Amino acid sequence: MNRKLSAALVLGIPLAWVVVFMLLPYGIIVTYSFWVKTYPTFKPAFQFGNYLTLATDPQYLQVLGRTLKISALTSLFSLLLAYPFAWWLVFRCPSQALRTWAYMAVIAPLWVSYLLRAYIWKTILGTEGILNSFLMSAGITSEPSSLFLYNQFAMVVTLTYIFIPFMVMPIYTALERIPANLSEASADLGMGPVQTFLRVTLPLSAPGIAAGFTLTFCLSFGDFIAPFLVGGPDGNLIASVIQTQFGSALNWPLGSALSIVMLVIVLGIVSLSDRIEAKAQTGAA
Amino acid sequence: MAAIIELQGISKHYSKTIIGVDNVSLTVEDGEFVTLLGPSGCGKSTLLRMIGGFEQPTHGMIRLAGQDVTTVPPYKRDVNMVFQDYALFPHMTVGDNIAYGLKSQGKSGAEARRLAAQALDLVGLSDKIDQKPQQLSGGQRQRVALARAIVRRPKVLLLDEPLSALDARLRDQMRIEMKHLHEKVGITFIMVTHDQEEALTMADRVVVMEKGRVAQDGRPQDLYDHPASPYVANFIGTTNFLPGTLAARLPGGARVATAAGMVTAETEVTLPEGAEATVGFRPEKLRLLAPGETAANELPARIVEVIYYGLGLRTTVELKGGAQVHVDTLLGDSLARSAVPTPGAEVRLGLEPHNVFVFGGRVAA
């Protein structure tokens, strides 16, 4: 086999796959998004009606807002929990063996079924669930509270629980990369530990934060399962709306338009994050 | 002897302005040990990789034993390379590494193993045949890389800075070993190095490269005693330079007027009288003249500094006109028993005309 042929295969196979299974499907969705809904299904057209609906109809805007809010909260709480843990792993963990085990222990839940990890909170937070039983047996409350489940609180807790590993991984990697002697140099130049953290460690770990935040945000943004299980009436996020359009509502054009909007939002966040990471690189280099 | 490698007008252009190799033509005879010498970025590695087939020239032709191999891929070319990082396959034993190249030559497993053992014996590592490369030292890995290449009996062996990763003592030892290996196997060796001492000690012929071009091509002693340009004069060994003007052309020589005095040289000069010229002479060719001693060239000077480096003394002197040059003297006896020049003393430097280089134009300081 000569070099030209092998290059053609190595490049050709994945290229063909990407065209058939990615470019083509996305192209189809874009096309559908311009179609128009007529009873009982829909027909081809070229009109912006779907996008107009999305931009003006308050119910869609409300759903979008709610989804963005939940995603932002989830990412924020994940960050607040994950960062100290990652920092502890890199800077305070007493032994290398413990570090490996602790890191694995945080990552391991990722391998356990996502569905399970979402559903378990339904069990814990429900009126007959563990949290309520525990509170009652401890005497803190006298009757089961329905405050914990089927609302935004439950969604944020569940999603944070599920996505924390995704926040820990990039932050850990970024912190690990910081040369040990930088904090020593900072101390040598008169900065206390808090100052060193704020002025040296935190900025240098920024790319990791950006990566983790982006990943967690995008993953929560597109999720429809956990919200369905624990969200109750608030659990109708964008992904669920899209699902309905392609299901019972039989409004593929609107569903496609909504998918495109989702795609654009996610792409926007990713490229914004890329730019932050690139800037951080050139700044830190 | 037949020409085993012919490079005709080889160029490598990376873009309109970035040129790696510029119109190089070169012939290598069968059985020669040639080094490509130059600083990093001069194009020597690129040239070597083109001979090996890992890069394609943008212009020119490469012939191997008379055949045009310019576009032939490396796995079909009868040359073998010893890579700078040795490139031993970490997932195979030493024996398998060496046998790897034999399988593609169609040798059977048993035959390959036998030849591999033989090659290892040649480099003195027979007992390592079943070990992995990670278990070997740097010097041992280098010898395995050599064995792996030689066992295929290629027409030409290419070596890309083979000794640069070794420490100084090991390097000296390996230089000699490699030279012996070359004599033993009789294959043509083309070696790339930036170390001029290495080139001088090992090679039959040295090709000095500068900015993608061949600056000079010849035997080590020709390069050392008759450098073609100031670049070569200062890249191989060191040279003191003095700016001057060509005062007179003599049969078989010339006289150059410098601020330090008139210098007579015994070398063919093509410059016209009155032209700008630069005189060059090596530090070890200068003598501090004892009172009453004479030389064909005598330059008055004042001692500035004396530095002791074990083997000898490096003396910096200031000539008339302000130029500073170095004088290297070997110590034949211990320092205490030698005559050491004192800073500030007025002396005379002696220089024989056949040790003087004359170059056209001025040399940048």
Place this chain on the structure above:
Amino acid sequence: MAMKPSSSRLAADTALTTFVCLLMAFLYVPIWVLIAFSFSSSRSLTWPIPGFTLDWYRKLFANADLLAAVGNSFYVAICASLLALAVGIPAAMALHRYDFWGKTLFRRLILLPITLPGIVTGISMLNMFRLFGFSQSLETVIFGHATALLGVVVTQVFARLQRLPKSLEEASYDLGAGPARTFFRVTLPNISSAVVGAGLLSFVLSFDEIPVTFFLTGRDNTLPMYIYSTLRRGVTPEINAVGTLIVLATLVLIIISVVLSRDRTPR
């Protein structure tokens, strides 16, 4: 540098260590709860647990639908992982070696399904399949998974390829091996840790996948789809049993992957 830790530093460290332990508890208590309840003799999920039973596990193994779903999941996960490797390894090599027009777009597209909600990937591929007349089936699911998992494979294999010295490949060429032989005898053995890791991760992700599967599956269910549809009707203790078994299987898988990645350290 030996410094006597100040009392404020000690307090801060203690607080941090406490936090770390609490976080670990937060992560793992729910899993222990799941396992505990799978053995509970009561149907309801209140605490404390009344009694111990293996009934739910027995019911599980008698559940034909569930077992079929498990089989389907294995089938899909194995095929999808192999496919993702077969396409992903060349993709990683192409990105590592060649410069070509559209390279950035190519890379972005491959990595897109990781951050893009699975629902969009699922829907877009469903439309594509429908357009060409293919109806939903386990096979369409396989293609969907493989597409989504390409990014995982490419990321891992590419990172490993970057650390592989170029000279190894050149040495193989130099010694007479063509591109195919070089790939199988030199490149592949040296990236094997990344390949195995990526393959294992792909398998696990495929096994657990829901959004893409949701749209591309026909009448056959995968395990997560089966659990999901059961959950819609209400929580049952059998689900806890399934969950516990999945946790067990995951543990085994993690141990396998750790062992495998330890053996291969040719540096």
